[in-house]
Amino acid sequence: MLFVAGLLAVCAAAQVAVILAPTAGTIATVGAATTLLALATNVRLFRRFAAGTGRARVAWFFAGLASSGWTLACLLYVLDVVATGVPSVHIACIAIAIVLLSRSRLGGTTAVTVLTGGFAVFAGATLAYLWLGRHGWSWYVHSLPAGYGTASGLLHFAGRFHMPAVGEEPAVALGWRGALPYVPVAGAFAVAAAAYRTGAVDGVMLSALLLVAGLVLVRQYLVLRTNAQLLAEVNRQRAELAHQATHDDLTGLPNRALLYATLPSLQGGLVLLDLDGFKQVNDTLGHPAGDRVLVEAAGALRAAVRAGDLPARLGGDEFAVLLADVRDEREAVAVADRIIAGIVARVASSGCPVRVGASAGVVVRTPGLDDETMFRLADAALYRSKAAGKGRVELHVAA
Incomplete structure (x- = not known):
């Protein structure tokens, strides 16, 4: 960290030096310091890549790969081998920034932000380079330390923040951010039109540029449509899994967990x-017939409860109903x-040759009655109902 802080200090000092004395020596010093800072950034990002797992590992790899492009551009500049490589890498950085912004959440600090x-x-x-260069000014003298020194420092310090896990970032950009990936393409159209008007490119070149930009738009549209379809399918499966976790597979009623x-x-x-009589159905007619009886019983349960009540299957031939807002015990x-x-009526009408009924135990919540005690008292009332001859309702009466 001291090494990086020192490099940032060198960049800041060089900003002043190159303005006051724009010599080859001061500019070379700036280039060397920025190159070392870019190399340090690469080390930090690829270390996070080596230590990461899953989606975060992939994200750190591409962050390091993007930073490597900047490092290469710095080296090429310092060596004065390919002068045109630097603006090309910078323009690629613009597109990367726009895409990252379109994918990141607004709020909170993560490695992505x-x-x-x-x-x-x-x-x-x-x-700044394009504007100052167009006016014949030395862009590196005016903007390199403050611009690229700060940018390299931000990329380096990104390694101190966590990469968002699955679910922290939206699968599809929302609102105005969804249009951000199209900004570079729109810029390409504008640049091509301006170049054609000034005579920098001919009609064939302009047509080729517009064709490429159009193909990029088509591809982006297809990708977004595919992502939207995948997201809809994921949401559907998630809702289905949530329903399965809280509902009985056979009857479709809420299960014990939801109750x-x-x-x-x-x-x-x-x-x-x-x-009552369910065991005889299974013993004489088989389990498929027993399943049909359970389905019919669940249908009768749904038809008999009131709006706001919650019918549920607890397991086997046991069912329960949570009664909402009963006025008194007689209503329950x-x-x-x-x-x-x-x-009784629904199972009989289904053609089942075995008479099937039900016994019930009822308890109404009173102040101080907890959930466990409520279940225990209702179960005790159900036991009394069966002992008294089945096919009846027993109410727990507070002592």
């Missing part, structure tokens, strides 16, 4: 039911009686 800031500074420095999760907010009553018993009558 810091990397976006670094590439954005690169973009600003490149614009237990809802019970703490219950202010009404609880009905526990057990089918009336719902339980209606459920039992509905089960």
Whole structure:
């Protein structure tokens, strides 16, 4: 960290030096310091890549790869081998910054947001280069230390932040950010038109440039459409898994987990039911017939409960209903009686040769009655119902 801080200090000092004395020596010093800072950035980013896993590892690799492009450009500049390579890399950084910004969330600091800031500074420095160069000014004298020194520092310090995991970043850019990847393409159209008007390119070259830009737009549209379809499919599967986790596969009723999760907010009553004659169905007609009886019983349960009540299958031939806002115990018993009558009628009408009914135990929540005690009292009432001859409702009465 001291090494990087020292390089940043050199860049800052060189900013003043090259303005006051724009000599080859001061400019060379700036180039060397920036190159070393870019190399240090590469080391930091690829170390994070080596230590990362999964999606974060891939993200750090591409961040290091992008930084390597800048490092190469610095080396080429210092060696004075390919002068035109530097602006090309800078323009690529503009596109990278725009794409990163379109994919990052607004708010919070992550490696993505810091990397976006670094590439954005690169973009600003490149614009300064183009503008100052057009006016015949020495761009490196005026902008290199402040622009690329700051950008390299941001890329280096991005390694101190975490790369967002799956779910932290949106799969598809939202709002105005969704249009950001199209900005470089729109810029290509504008540059091609301006070059054609000034005679820098002929009609054939202009047509070729417009064709390439058009193909990029088509590809971007296809990618976004595919991503949207994949996201919709993922959301559908996620909703399906969430439903399976809280509902019974056979009957489609809410399961024990959902009932237990809802019970703490219950202010009404609880009905526990057990089918009478169900064992005989399984023993004489087989389990497929038993499954059909369970499905019919679940249908009767849904038809008999009121709006706001929660019917559920606890397992086997055991069912339950959470009664919302019962006025008194008589209302709770009336719902339980209606459920039992509905089960008897529906199973009989399905053609089952075995008479199937139900017994029920009912308890109404009173102040101080916790969930566990409520279940225990309803179960005790259900046991009394079966012991008294089945096909009836027993109500727990507070002592």
